[in-house]
Amino acid sequence: METNNENASMRASGLKPPTKFNYSPPKSGLSEMSQSVSNSRVMPPPQYPANQKHKISGLPESVPKQRKTLSDRAGEPIHKNPAAPPSSQPVNGSVKSLSRNASFSSSTSRVPSASSRNTSTLSFGHSVGPGSKPPYTANNRPRTAYGHNRSASQQSLSRPGTSQDNYNFGNDQDGVGKRKEPIWDPSRIDKMEQDMARFSELAQTVEGAVTERDVLRESIDIYKSRINELEQIKAQLISMNSTLQADLEDKKVQLSASNKALEDVRRTHTFEVDDLRRKHRNDMEDVREQYRREAEKRRNDNDHEAQKARKEFEGEVGKLIRLHKEELGGLERRLKAEVEEERSRSTREVLEAQNQFALKLQNASLDLDTKEREAQTVRGELIHITSELDREKSLKANLQDKIMEAAANNLALETANRAMKAKIDFLESDNQAQSQAFADLHRRMQEAIETAALANEKLRVEETLRRKLHNQVQELKGNIRVFCRVRPLLEGAETEPAKIAFPDADSESKEVVVQGPEQRSALGNVTTATNPFSFDRVFGPASQNAEVFEEISQLVQSALDGYNVCIFCYGQTGSGKTHTMSAADGMIPRAVQQIYAEATRLEEKGWRYNMAGSFIEVYNENLNDLLGKSEDLDKKKLEIRHDTAKKQTTITDVTTVELDGPERVEQMLKLASNNRSVAATKANERSSRSHSVFILKLVGENSITGERSEGTLNLVDLAGSERLAHSQAQGERLKETQNINKSLSCLGDVINALGSSKENAHIPYRNSKLTYLLQYSLGGNSKTLMFVMVSPLQAHLQETITSLKFATKVHNTHIGTAKKQTKTKD
Numbered sequence: 041m042e043t044n045n046e047n048a049s050m051r052a053s054g055l056k057p058p059t060k061f062n063y064s065p066p067k068s069g070l071s072e073m074s075q076s077v078s079n080s081r082v083m084p085p086p087q088y089p090a091n092q093k094h095k096i097s098g099l100p101e102s103v104p105k106q107r108k109t110l111s112d113r114a115g116e117p118i119h120k121n122p123a124a125p126p127s128s129q130p131v132n133g134s135v136k137s138l139s140r141n142a143s144f145s146s147s148t149s150r151v152p153s154a155s156s157r158n159t160s161t162l163s164f165g166h167s168v169g170p171g172s173k174p175p176y177t178a179n180n181r182p183r184t185a186y187g188h189n190r191s192a193s194q195q196s197l198s199r200p201g202t203s204q205d206n207y208n209f210g211n212d213q214d215g216v217g218k219r220k221e222p223i224w225d226p227s228r229i230d231k232m233e234q235d236m237a238r239f240s241e242l243a244q245t246v247e248g249a250v251t252e253r254d255v256l257r258e259s260i261d262i263y264k265s266r267i268n269e270l271e272q273i274k275a276q277l278i279s280m281n282s283t284l285q286a287d288l289e290d291k292k293v294q295l296s297a298s299n300k301a302l303e304d305v306r307r308t309h310t311f312e313v314d315d316l317r318r319k320h321r322n323d324m325e326d327v328r329e330q331y332r333r334e335a336e337k338r339r340n341d342n343d344h345e346a347q348k349a350r351k352e353f354e355g356e357v358g359k360l361i362r363l364h365k366e367e368l369g370g371l372e373r374r375l376k377a378e379v380e381e382e383r384s385r386s387t388r389e390v391l392e393a394q395n396q397f398a399l400k401l402q403n404a405s406l407d408l409d410t411k412e413r414e415a416q417t418v419r420g421e422l423i424h425i426t427s428e429l430d431r432e433k434s435l436k437a438n439l440q441d442k443i444m445e446a447a448a449n450n451l452a453l454e455t456a457n458r459a460m461k462a463k464i465d466f467l468e469s470d471n472q473a474q475s476q477a478f479a480d481l482h483r484r485m486q487e488a489i490e491t492a493a494l495a496n497e498k499l500r501v502e503e504t505l506r507r508k509l510h511n512q513v514q515e516l517k518g519n520i521r522v523f524c525r526v527r528p529l530l531e532g533a534e535t536e537p538a539k540i541a542f543p544d545a546d547s548e549s550k551e552v553v554v555q556g557p558e559q560r561s562a563l564g565n566v567t568t569a570t571n572p573f574s575f576d577r578v579f580g581p582a583s584q585n586a587e588v589f590e591e592i593s594q595l596v597q598s599a600l601d602g603y604n605v606c607i608f609c610y611g612q613t614g615s616g617k618t619h620t621m622s623a624a625d626g627m628i629p630r631a632v633q634q635i636y637a638e639a640t641r642l643e644e645k646g647w648r649y650n651m652a653g654s655f656i657e658v659y660n661e662n663l664n665d666l667l668g669k670s671e672d673l674d675k676k677k678l679e680i681r682h683d684t685a686k687k688q689t690t691i692t693d694v695t696t697v698e699l700d701g702p703e704r705v706e707q708m709l710k711l712a713s714n715n716r717s718v719a720a721t722k723a724n725e726r727s728s729r730s731h732s733v734f735i736l737k738l739v740g741e742n743s744i745t746g747e748r749s750e751g752t753l754n755l756v757d758l759a760g761s762e763r764l765a766h767s768q769a770q771g772e773r774l775k776e777t778q779n780i781n782k783s784l785s786c787l788g789d790v791i792n793a794l795g796s797s798k799e800n801a802h803i804p805y806r807n808s809k810l811t812y813l814l815q816y817s818l819g820g821n822s823k824t825l826m827f828v829m830v831s832p833l834q835a836h837l838q839e840t841i842t843s844l845k846f847a848t849k850v851h852n853t854h855i856g857t858a859k860k861q862t863k864t865k866d
């Protein structure tokens with residue numbers, strides 16, 4: 041009600057009603073209490089120390105929010121006492137001064153209880169601190185919560201009636217300085233005393249609250265220091281974390297670097313291992329080959345050595361035994377003679393001595409008899425005779441000594457004789473041991489020879505088996521095979537290459553893809569066709585002749601085994617035919633070397649080979665002997681003869697060179713090249729306009745098994761295959777080109793006919809000199825390999841595609857199984 045009145049009065053004055061209690065805490069005295077009071081009214085935000093402006097997360101909610109306000113606490117005992125004013129009753133900041141001066145704030149009248157309103161309306165003026173009073177003017181002076189001015193003298197509006205009105209404290213009602221005497225009501229005094237007691241109680245509560253606030257402040261300080269510590273730890277942890285993060289990053293970088301290095305090392309290692317493996321494989325093969333040769337050589341050497349040693353040893357031993365026997369015989373004879381002589385001499389001496397003694401004894405006894413008879417008569421002579429007897433006795437003793445000596449001599453001689461005999465016996469027994477050792481040696485040698493013979497026999501069987509298996513493999517591969525070889529660009533001379541790809545170069549090497557020429561459609565679109573080709577083997581520009589020969593060496597072996605083999609190079613001029621066939625390391629020299637080495641190896645298995653070579657040129661449908669005289673070229677007529685029964689071809693008047701060593705082929709190739717260069721202004725010009733056929737006849741005989749084989753190896757370098765329209769030839773050149781085209785197309789026809797499934801189909805061998813010459817080397821009983829040579833130049837693209845198409849046709853041809861030309865001796 042009072043508030044309503046106040047509001048009404050404010051409206052009447054035209055001033056705004058207060059929205060907030062304006063409170064200035066006193067500078068001394070109960071400042072904390074003032075704060076609590078103001079807390080209870082307006083709930084200001086919690087006060088933090090200046091250095092702690094913001095709430096620190098993680099700490100409990102601010103104490104002021106949780107705890108009860110002082111006014112609440114102050115109100116607690118009042119609640120206990122029903123007569124006490126309500127707990128929410130605000131207390132003016134200067135309670136202590138009020139208790140001294142009995143001065144009560146008019147604001148107490150806001151307490152809604154009627155009784156309290158009555159008690160609180162004692163107006164002793166506003167007890168704000170002396171320093172806190174601002175210089176208010178009549179108009180701007182802030183109002184109290186009740187909206188009236190503090191100075192009653194300036195108050196123009198009538199104050200609402202309160203209980204104060206019942207007391208007269210000298211209000212300006214009746215003029216200044218004139219105060220009526222108060223009318224003392226003893227019950228009111230009691231009431232005041234009760235209020236005073238309540239106030240002192242309140243002051244105690246406030247003091248308790250102050251103590252509690254101090255405790256709380258301390259705990260706040262502890263919390264603050266703890267927060268500071270935690271902040272420091274947090275800062276340390278953050279810096280440690282950032283260090284660890286940096287370390288982690290470094291480690292990651294190091295780890296990725298080491299991973300990369302490890303990967304590089306692993307890759308390098310893999311490459312090295314691959315290289316080493318490849319090298320090792322090559323080395324192993326070399327070593328194996330070397331070992332095989334070495335072993336064979338050793339075996340041969342050992343056999344020779346053993347035979348030689350055995351003969352020498354037998355001779356030596358025989359000689360020694362003979363000498364020894366002779367020596368022994370001589371020694372024995374000499375010994376026997378000596379012994380005999382000695383024995384007869386001593387016997388003679390003993391007999392002589394005995395005879396003498398017997399004679400002398402006889403004489404002496406005769407003399408003794410005579411003397412004894414005469415003793416009686418001649419005593420004088422007795423002493424003489426006795427002395428004579430004594431002398432004879434001593435002589436006898438001497439003679440006996442001599443006999444003893446002779447006997448001892450005889451004994452010594454007999455001992456010597458026995459020793460000699462023992463020596464002879466020993467020598468004779470030694471001779472026996474030697475004979476025994478020799479017999480052992482001989483037996484072991486015989487065993488070794490038998491083992492070697494067995495091994496040789498086994499080898500021969502294995503060789504036969506190898507031939508059989510080898511040829512089975514060859515037959516399985518097909519009797520006409522096509523290889524493709526793309527030569528490299530000639531450095532410095534050639535610049536525009538065609539687009540040729542080798543998609544499976546790392547695996548099977550059977551594919552070659554040629555990008556065709558550009559073609560413009562009616563709509564003007566430019567396209568290029570991709571031409572893929574597939575053959576038995578494709579050699580790229582980096583391939584070497586050695587690698588190419590490795591692939592054909594088995595065919596060359598077949599020629600040694602008695603097959604007819606034909607290897608020919610097809611391709612346009614300059615595509616690399618001559619380089620492949622006749623270069624110093626080309627197929628012809630390598631084939632001859634292989635055949636020679638193989639023939640030598642087979643010698644120990646009983647094979648003897650006769651190898652004869654001839655070199656033919658087919659030029660303008662005429663045959664020329666490239667090993668003959670150069671002046672005979674194009675003049676001397678050579679004829680082809682076929683022995684249909686033996687299926688053999690001979691050429692009349694052709695030069696045949698016995699190949700007694702691999703170096704012979706070099707001379708043959710040189711001679712052929714010289715003859716061609718004499719016949720043409722440029723050797724390669726002639727070579728590109730004619731076909732050349734290197735024919736090697738191989739006739740082998742096995743003296744052990746009685747086998748015989750006849751094979752022929754034909755290595756053909758065809759003339760350039762360029763088309764007539766493309767070459768734009770005229771005159772002599774036109775004729776040459778026509779002949780070349782004819783023979784090449786005949787070759788195609790022959791292969792085609794051979795591949796046709798018709799039995800006994802006509803094969804047009806006779807249609808060209810070349811096919812006629814190769815009749816028995818192309819077809820049923822032969823093995824054929826065609827090289828299609830490819831130029832890498834864009835300018836030759838059209839010819840390249842034509843050649844590859846022709847080769848594809850040949851590749852798709854299946855020719856019947858080859859037959860070995862083997863005969864057995866009757």
Ligand SMILES: Nc1ncnc2c1ncn2[C@@H]1O[C@H](COP(=O)(O)OP(=O)(O)OP(=O)(O)O)[C@@H](O)[C@H]1O
Pocket residue numbers: 526527528530583611612613614615616617618619620724725727728729759760829
């Ligand atoms: N594989 C190769 N590696 C390096 N050079 C090669 C190769 N093949 C061919 N050549 C070179 O290419 C050139 C032409 O080769 P080559 O004379 O063999 O061709 P060709 O087909 O026999 O020609 P022609 O029909 O005129 O006889 C030669 O200089 C030769 O040395």
